[in-house]
Amino acid sequence: MNALSMPDGRRIPLDKDGYLRSLDDWSIEVAGTLANNENISLTDAHWEIIHLVQQFYEETGLAPATRALVRLVAQRAGPDKGRSIYLMKLFGGKPALTVSKLAGLPRPANCF
Structure with a gap:
């Protein structure tokens, strides 16, 4: 299973395309980590x-x-x-x- 590794050690489940499996897992920190993985610095x-x-x-x-x-x-x-x-x-x-x-x-x- 794909997962997003957060800086605090949590692993957030992702689907096969890298999208969150559950909207409930979304947070500003999760968005920032996803953005970093896309080489985007959020403004x-x-x-x-x-x-x-x-x-x-x-x-x-x-x-x-x-x-x-x-x-x-x-x-x-x-x-x-x-x-x-x-x-x-x-x-x-x-x-x-x-x-x-x-x-x-x-x-x-x-x-x-």
């Missing part, structure tokens, strides 16, 4: 998007795929941030996958 800009995605998940039960993520960010954070290039600068080449992973959500449907 306020990252947290803004992570929290938007978590809120969207709470409202819909879905982790947004790429197009939905871009629309969501544009609507809630402004058109300057709701662009693929902005999200790719923060989260790499597949921002919907990465932000969902860091937010503790399941892998978005329709994302390859």
